[in-house]
Amino acid sequence: MSLPAASLSSKAERTRDRILEVALELFREKGYEATTMRIIAAAAGVSLGSSYYYFPSKEHLVQGFYEGMHVGLVEATREALATERDLKARLRLVMRARLDVVAPYHVVSGSLFRTAADPHSPLSPFSEASGPTRRESIAFLKEVVEGSDARIPKDVAPTLPHLLWLYELGLVLFWVHDRSPGQKRSYDLADDSVDAIVRLLALAHLPVLRTVRRQILKWVSTIVAEGPGAEDIDA
């Protein structure tokens, strides 16, 4: 989807793209379960067997979805991030945009994310296969922080993007479960939790908080170092 567009045969590539495109549309329209591989194949004008030639499993069709969501977030926030310098405002607009971008998929999100919970699945956010997207997301959050005028304590700075990535994951997890109209609660939670995060960051330098700060940094490192390898930590 965001691969170097050259080098691969064109007929095959168009077939592949068509299958993926059709599949994502059907997922959104009818849901993940209701969209059978047979229907996808038919809609894309290929046989069932051919679909499996391009995508080894139904799950693999969902990887394209994730990458799309990340690209969508970057595009949706580029303009606003270019001018805004206040950290709280930056984080808030990013998290709100995150929710906006995934919004059309809320109905399906349950069954879509279902697979993501399984660590053995390539769709797990911690998996090898998700590595590229994960690293891109963390790098993006790093920019969100560094582009602000906030002063972040030296020891917190390297871990902060990872912490924010975990936080974003949690927010989306909440959103998946959020049945309030328009997922209003998720937006409220985003606002409230961003407030708390920024305030905590502002207080982080206080001597009383030195020990907790270290403790928290320690366990965030533990969490983020988790996964297929230690490569995550220096993304």
Add this chain to the structure above:
Amino acid sequence: MSLPAASLSSKAERTRDRILEVALELFREKGYEATTMRIIAAAAGVSLGSSYYYFPSKEHLVQGFYEGMHVGLVEATREALATERDLKARLRLVMRARLDVVAPYHVVSGSLFRTAADPHSPLSPFSEASGPTRRESIAFLKEVVEGSDARIPKDVAPTLPHLLWLYELGLVLFWVHDRSPGQKRSYDLADDSVDAIVRLLALAHLPVLRTVRRQILKWVSTIVAEGPGAEDIDA
């Protein structure tokens, strides 16, 4: 499983129990996917159709698992909790016991918890069907706190058990993904995060933290009020 043991016919009940027992054992031995309903039925000495008479779906077999895990935790900690009064020690032993109790199921946990991520699934920790177990867990954590000699700020007290429940959920989620030998990282994380939590609680009364404290309480309420109904909040 923890129902009033009377009132239902005994032959049927024994059949039901046998199916469940056999299923859990097979899940642990061979994994969730590899254990087919046909195998379960055969091992329990009934026909496939009969299994479906007792358990409407394969997922429903997993509900018994959850309840078992909760009962296991309570039993594993009863003795130690009876004498220990220090909050940090109490929380630490509870969280370590939580990991001990689920340990035999680590290999399977991925596919087992997979379904739990789907909000539409009865296996979701936030679902109606999980309500009883969820409320029991929160009530248990309330006792863990109240049985300690720690002084908890008045405004924090009612929300704390819910916060701890979310925290426990997160810990287990991490454990599911933890591939370190013996899941050592999960135990480390439990220790470190309990330290941080207890320290934060001790500092919570400080005037500088008043605003953050309120903000955090607010969004924890938002999260926990989420789900099938508002009944969660007064469990």
Add this chain to the structure above:
DNA sequence: GTCTATAACCGGATAGAC
């Protein structure tokens, strides 16, 4: 009405011919 069994359906995945 409670329980059990057999046969079939449906959809994800695979084999192998062309």
Add this chain to the structure above:
DNA sequence: GTCTATCCGGTTATAGAC
């Protein structure tokens, strides 16, 4: 690279036994 035929397992329909 594309197809058809088939497998396999969760689930359902339904008939009948106790």
